[in-house]
Amino acid sequence: MSKNLLIVEGNADKHFIKEFLRCENLDIDLDVHVATAPEVDNNVNYTTKQGVIKALNTLIPQLNDGRYERIGTVVDMDFRHDSKLSIKDLTLVQLSNVLNQYDFNRDMKSIDNQGIFFMSDEFDHPIGVWLMPDNDNEGYLEHWIINSIKDKSMSHFDKAELFIERFDNTHFKSTTIAKAKVYTWLAIQKKPCMDLSRCLKSESNLLDRNSSSYQNFKAWIVKTFS
Incomplete structure (x- = not known):
């Protein structure tokens, strides 16, 4: 089992990201798990953003015991809400409410379109967060694909x-x-x-690997898990 863990909302996300790693020949030892997977948290039984956020309460303490060294999350910004906050700000508030409890605070120096990072003085590596599709606009994986065509x-x-x-x-x-x-x-x-x-897949010739959306996501994975 890897010391690096990426948690996602659903199996489609998991399969897509694993294929992304393969197609980009990224030599990164990384486990990609859905938030509902028993190896993540037996108490989470729903595949939503809230499932990922809830699973962090189980995973972050495992940084202390050495089970994991690096943790990242990919969550969608695809829901409607009654809050006066933007969907991005509301999502970040929800994540911060969990991560701040463990002394992980948002790195305000990082550029959002290249990923969001939460730092802690107690650990060598940040927790990386990617808000699909581009850390700014409402959407999910399919929007990221559209942006990369x-x-x-x-x-x-x-x-x-x-x-x-x-x-x-x-x-x-x-x-x-x-x-x-x-x-x-x-x-x-x-x-x-x-x-x-x-x-x-390269033979499909459908996505622009040099597009900003594609390269930013790749750079976030490398920064989070290397």
Whole structure:
């Protein structure tokens, strides 16, 4: 078992990030687990951002006993709320409420689009936080994919997007419409599929590895776990 742990909300996130590591040839010893996995926390039984945040209460003490050396989290910003705070600020408040209890405080010197980090004087490594899709805007993994699509692939995505938008304006929830667009886009490729990680493969030639969204996420993984 690795000394490095990344916790995510769901299996799609887990599979995608593991494939990202492979495609980028990142030589990082890293376990990627869903927050509900028994090796993370037997008491968490739901795959949401709140599940990830709750799991931190179990994981952070394991930095003290040496089980883990580095911990990172990827959470979505995909929910509606009644708070006057922005979805980003509300998410950071929720994370800070847990992390501050263990003397991890947000590093205000870091640039948010390159990831958010919580530092502690007691530990050598920060806890890395990535707020999907870009640490600023509301969304989730599929929004990150949209932000990373190659220019020459956008014409097909635009057609998929137009189809979904014209399909039925009551059929999709606002929090799932980006998923419908991305999966439709994948379904109209020369090799149709329903696997998000397919777009990471070099032979698919769908994502721009030099895009800021792609490179920022890669840099965050390296900084958090290397």
